[in-house]
Amino acid sequence: MPGRIVGVSKDAQGNPALRLALQTREQHIRRDKATSNICTAQVLLAVIASMYAVYHGPEGLKAIASQIHSRTAILAAGLKRLNYSRQDMPFFDTICMGVGESSAPVLVQAAEQQGMNLRLVEPGYICIALDETTTLADVEKLLKLFAGKDTLSFTLTELADEVNTDYPEIVRRESNYLTDPVFNAHHSETELLRYLHHLESKDLSLTSSMIPLGSCTMKLNASAEMFPVTWPEFGQIHPFAPASQTQGYRELFNQLETWLGEITGFAGISLQPNAGSQGEYAGLQVIRAYHQHRGESDRTICLIPESAHGTNPASAVMCGMKVVAVKCDRQGDIDIADLKAKAEKHSEKLSALMITYPSTHGVFETGIREICDVIHEHGGQVYMDGANMNAQVGLCRPGDFGADVCHLNLHKTFCIPHGGGGPGMGPIGVMPHLVPFLPGHGVVGLGEATNIGPISAAPWGSASILVISWMYIAMMGAEGLTEATKIAILSANYMAQRLDAAYPVLFKGKSGLVAHECIIDLRPLKKAAGIEVDDVAKRLMDYGFHAPTMSWPVIGTMMIEPTESESLAEIERFCEAMLAIREEAAAVESGAADAQDNVLKNAPHTAKSLLCGDWTHPYSREQAAYPAAWLKDNKFWVSVSRVDNAYGDRNLVCSCVGMEAYQEA
């Protein structure tokens, strides 16, 4: 549940503040006991569904449902007149019936010729489902099809008059629902648009500034990449539509698989997993099936370095593996001696190593080949977490240096937007010996005989967004992709150099360089001035920036990844904000500013907190709101001040107001 519960906390001024409850402790603290991953929660889809309810409200939804049901009832009555017999059972939008083994395929084919897909559930047995886009004309068309002629001996009006659209009492809902005011206020397009824009304006997004989240790259989602998502040829295909109707769609998958295979050096790709974490799950299942196939099903130990992303141990546990932690050395690299000892100790039972490259410390580990060799010597498989592929595309390939399986976050490296929670795509690539075990899908006949079965409901996952990554790769080409990787690495190193004196860069490779991201150490700041990571993160909002990844993978640090998408000017602007904040902290350190009542501890500053009668703080309102010159021209105003995280986690009761309160208002 963490990351899925929206709870009510309060901000520094005591105003209510909504926040995701329990999320901070989930991956940072619980690690292998973690149960969820925020990115994977497909929040965006839930938000869209919620907006459907906001727009239609309880009455509107009921009207839609009633219409669907009454059209289905008319269809059922018509079919009965045409002597198709159906079991007399309650239905909502779907009716199923036996039509005879010889007629079924004929009907399905005739329907297809008229642009309708009927579902042949099993030989002789057909299902028809209607929705709110099905018109009475569609129902008539269907009935004519089943009648086998162009005219019907009855009219739809006749049928409508005689059907009973009431639900049997046992399934009928009597209670109220969607009573919150939000579902009862925005029922015109204008109102909904304003409501959405109001929510959007609270959000510090890429439209305002860079979002330099380490390992969770938020790069440019180019309009040209996004455009084809809106084409019905991709967006409106049912995952189980007949193969003959989806040739272009499948060609796109094939090309994307080939390209991703080329980029990573793998022989087979499965586009089924919907997120990186699901890719981890799929990949580990593939490894498990491989061991089982070789009669080594007791290989269940999974080695994972201490620095791993929280999803790694969580996925391993979910696959029934036992996690053994491998130490990291002072430079943040895997401690190879410890790895060897653990691999030796668990040799008989070693299933896999999960490793991120470049590491979550933002460094290209020079021991990567040796690490993979050690695992292979002991009969294990190497699972590579490919979330940091943005540092490799065109320069090196996991398949070449020893990985057996790797997931790619198409919603990081390959441009699918993931702000606000997906939808993501986490395809996996595998070496030839693992291809037979890649996920399959019974409904469309996907996969080899030994496949691990489906790991998603749809054979190609969130297929409609694959066009985004296809467009990205197609438009960039090999040279462009390689250039992008180089610029991403250059930008991260530029930032690391710019910030190093003010905030020491925690991990560097032997060359003194970082990969595509850098971790800056804020612990000295806490020691010297009592300024914490949170204070800097919140103060960045006053400067108009989204905070980098906080306290991960090391507590008290920030992980920054600029990516190739940010211009030098934007990178400079971010560095200047960080350096200015360091100066503000220095004032606290020297005693020039109060230890508690200062711009950092009180950040972020809302307009409401600034435009109040009696301003009591020892710094000016200008210092609070306009610490940098550019802000006068383009200021992002936060809507809540500092949120009380602990209070929010301890008070998990979300009390939604009822309709009564709304009516009074």
Ligand SMILES: *Cc1c(COP(=O)(O)O)cnc(C)c1O
């Ligand atoms: C983002 C990320 C994941 C998880 O991917 P999701 O798509 O969010 O499930 C795993 N490992 C690393 C290193 C990541 O950055």
